[in-house]
Amino acid sequence: MTGFNVSFPGLGIHDLPIKRELITVFGFPIYWYGFLIAVAVLLTLFLARRASKSFGIKEDDVIDTYLIILPTIIVFARLYYVIFSWSEYKDNLWLILDTRRGGLAFYGGVIGGILAFACICAFKKKRFVNWLDFFVVYLPLGQAIGRWGNFFNQEAFGSNTELPWGMISEGTRAYLQTLHDSNLNPAAPVHPTFLYEFIGNMLIFAILLYVRKHATFYLETVAWYIMTYGCLRFFVEAVRTDALFIGNTGIRVSMLLSFLMFVAGIVYLAYGYWQISRQKLPAKLRLSWGAALEIATASDATATAATDTSAEDVPLENPSSEEENPADENQSPEHENQATGATASDATATVATDTSVTAEQKAADQSAPTTKNDN
Numbered sequence: 001m002t003g004f005n006v007s008f009p010g011l012g013i014h015d016l017p018i019k020r021e022l023i024t025v026f027g028f029p030i031y032w033y034g035f036l037i038a039v040a041v042l043l044t045l046f047l048a049r050r051a052s053k054s055f056g057i058k059e060d061d062v063i064d065t066y067l068i069i070l071p072t073i074i075v076f077a078r079l080y081y082v083i084f085s086w087s088e089y090k091d092n093l094w095l096i097l098d099t100r101r102g103g104l105a106f107y108g109g110v111i112g113g114i115l116a117f118a119c120i121c122a123f124k125k126k127r128f129v130n131w132l133d134f135f136v137v138y139l140p141l142g143q144a145i146g147r148w149g150n151f152f153n154q155e156a157f158g159s160n161t162e163l164p165w166g167m168i169s170e171g172t173r174a175y176l177q178t179l180h181d182s183n184l185n186p187a188a189p190v191h192p193t194f195l196y197e198f199i200g201n202m203l204i205f206a207i208l209l210y211v212r213k214h215a216t217f218y219l220e221t222v223a224w225y226i227m228t229y230g231c232l233r234f235f236v237e238a239v240r241t242d243a244l245f246i247g248n249t250g251i252r253v254s255m256l257l258s259f260l261m262f263v264a265g266i267v268y269l270a271y272g273y274w275q276i277s278r279q280k281l282p283a284k285l286r287l288s289w290g291a292a293l294e295i296a297t298a299s300d301a302t303a304t305a306a307t308d309t310s311a312e313d314v315p316l317e318n319p320s321s322e323e324e325n326p327a328d329e330n331q332s333p334e335h336e337n338q339a340t341g342a343t344a345s346d347a348t349a350t351v352a353t354d355t356s357v358t359a360e361q362k363a364a365d366q367s368a369p370t371t372k373n374d375n
Contacts, residue, residue: 003017003018003019003020004017004018004019004154004169004170004171005017005018005169005170006018006151006154006167006168006169006171007167007168007169007189008164008165008166008167008189008192009166009168009189010163010164010165010166010189011164011165018151018152018154019032019152020032020033020152020153022035031149031152031153032148032149032152032153033149033150033152033153034099034149036145036146036148036149036152037145037146037149039145040141040142040143040145040146041066041070041142043141043142043145044138044141044142045062045063045066047138047141048062048066048134048135048138049062049063051134052134055134055212057131057134061124061126064120064124065117065120065131065135068116068119068120069113069116069117069120072112072113072115072116073109073112073113073116074099074104074109074112075112076108076109076111076112076113076115077104077105077106077108077109077112078096078099078103078104078105078108079108080105080107080108080109080111081103081104081105081108081244082096082103084105084244084245084253085103085244105244106143106233106254107253107254107257117131117132117135129218129219129222130218132219132221132222133212133215133218133219133220133221133222134212134221136208136221136222136225137205137208137209137212137221137225138205139225140201140202140204140205140208140225140229141201141202141205143197143201144197144198144201144202144205147194147195147197147198147201148194148198150193150194151192151194151195153171154169154170154171154172154175155171155175155242156193156194156240156242157172157175157190157191157192157193157194157240157241157242158190158191158192158193158236158239158240158241159183159184159190159191159239159240159241160184160185160188160189160190160191161189161190161191161239162189163191165192165195166188166189166190166191166192167189167190167191167192168187168188168189168190172186172189172190173186173187174186175241175242176190176241179241184241190241191239193236193239193240196232196236197232197233197236200229200232200236201229201232203228204225204228204229204232207224207228208221208224208225211224216272216276216281216286217272217275217276217281217285217286218285218286219268219285220269220272223264223265223268223269223272224265224269225265226261226262226264226265227261227262227264227265227266227269228265229258229261230257230258230259230260230261230262230263230264230265231258231262233254233255233258233261234255234258234259234262237252237254237255237258238255240254243255272285
């Protein structure tokens with residue numbers, strides 16, 4: 001099934017047609033899921049490059065990081081999902097390579113991302129925690145965009161709900177029927193958990209932008225992320241119908257990890273802010289993006305000053321004064337004599353002209369006829 005009619009009865013939205021496939025290129029289908037992941041990557045890369053200079057990170061390092069970390073995240077996210085859903089792939093291992101229809105687990109991607117970051121920082125001799133604080137800001141934005149892929153696939157939704165924004169489609173009905181759970185009604189609306197995570201992740205993104213700018217100790221931004229996302233994911237997982245479990249224990253993997261994330265974030269932030277209030281924050285934890293900002297500002301100011309100086313040094317094309325053309329002050333005596341002679345000649349010519357004009361005037365007066373008196 002590649003198409004659905006999605007309804008939100010409580011909102012008055014009925015039979016909204018959606019397709020899993022965006023387009024088909026030479027017979028090869030391009031799915032919304034993969035397209036949205038690409039959009040998330042390009043958008044976060046663009047924003048990270050724009051902000052990198054202000055935090056003392058080179059744009060080339062941002063690009064290198066993305067080129068290495070993205071495939072690592074996808075591989076680990078896929079492996080994590082396959083491990084906990086082995087029954088779906090054990091009879092056809094080639095399906096493991098088909099990620100166009102989904103099947104990426106967030107926490108697997110986190111593990112892969114951290115390992116990739118560690119390798120990159122070791123190779124480039126960068127401070128690991130510093131880079132984590134910078135890049136973690138864009139993670140919830142990418143997640144928010146990617147969750148719309150779940151909507152187009154009609155997957156990763158929740159249990160039944162009577163809330164106004166409850167969602168129902170052929171996809172939700174078909175999946176709930178396969179669960180054979182008497183507590184779930186395939187004909188009733190379900191929680192649109194993709195929407196919960198989209199809204200929640202966008203809020204987290206806004207929070208992290210503010211925290212990163214005003215952070216005072218290392219991993220403060222990271223701690224805010226794991227605390228806020230851990231809280232969000234814990235409640236979302238509580239209503240999800242496709243949760244991954246630890247064996248036959250009935251313990252949801254994502255709920256357990258989300259709870260641990262939330263606790264770890266709370267403890268670390270409490271410790272950091274407590275030490276700051278006592279003015280005893282260890283030097284190794286102190287972070288000030290201000291230094292990088294000052295360096296970037298000073299660099300821009302230097303470049304501007306250099307541009308202004310070079311503009312002042314450019315001579316005018318048509319200097320009109322002796323001060324603008326100092327070469328005139330060093331003219332040879334020969335040139336000065338030539339100028340003086342030219343001036344004298346001009347004066348002589350002017351006098352001669354005036355004399356001839358006077359003579360002609362006198363001659364005209366003498367030859368004029370005398371006027372007679374009729375009286």
